[in-house]
Amino acid sequence: MTTNTNDSNASILSGTSVLPELPVLSETFRIGGDLPVRRIGYGSMRLADGPGDPTGPEARIWTAPADRAAAVRLLRTAAEAGVTLFDTADAYALGAGEELLAEALAPYRDEVAVATKVGVVRPSPTEWVPLGHPAYLRQQAELSLRRLRTERIDLLYLHRLDENVPVAEQVGALRRLQEEGKVRHIGLSEVTVAQLTEAEAVAPVAAVQNLYNLAARDHEAVLEHTAGRGIAFVPFFPIAMGGHTDPEGPVAAVAREVGATPSQTALAWLLHRAPHVLPIPGTSSEHHLKENLGALDVRLTDEQFARLSAVPAS
Incomplete structure (x- = not known):
């Protein structure tokens, strides 16, 4: 994404930029202080594989989508509907996910931000x-640049920390890419507060992408830490499944009160939780895509938010 904002490497790398206070219900957030995105993005992981392949937790994310034209149409529909943050990874379908986004978003490239991840290898579908x-992280970043058809990655996450390599070396590799102008902002995925703090000693971290939703709130401490640091908190799998989808449960009850669907209500809870929370729901359905974006218009009262927050996590 290109903007008219000054984003010199000096200010980015200093880690001293302070984000302005934003209202909880703001529709936008500035990642790293200079990259504005709408607060509901699009996670593209599921745009892989084909009919008959495993879904849910068993999904392999191993091959390019069987219907590529449909996937391109969906991504362009998302951009036209106002999505400005798209998420992928080099491990999704062995790079085919990045190639798909590059093709689909080419007409909108100056209007959207694309986040990708490096640091996971896929020896097999499982x-x-x-x-x-x-050296591997730098190689994969170079391949991501080629597949995304860009000279600079908007947001590059370390997909997972490797316990066999010092954090300083892993994050340091991404910092060098940033210093070279090949990466705008650095992110981390599935990290603890301690790991995030260790990484921040090496480079400014602009975003953290962890599993978080109404049913999975193990990363409350990380969410609180990022709020205090002006770091975007990006929940993946943001819509809770299982018992939280009970048509007679509290989520459905609040949904009826606000005139929304349960999925929209679950996303609205995340948006209400804190202004730096940026859910990235994924879907292969245009209907669900528009339903998800409708969560931006859902307003919860403090009482409704508290009632949802009181629902036990799984």
């Missing part, structure tokens, strides 16, 4: 293995 050797 394996996701962290690999944080600095």
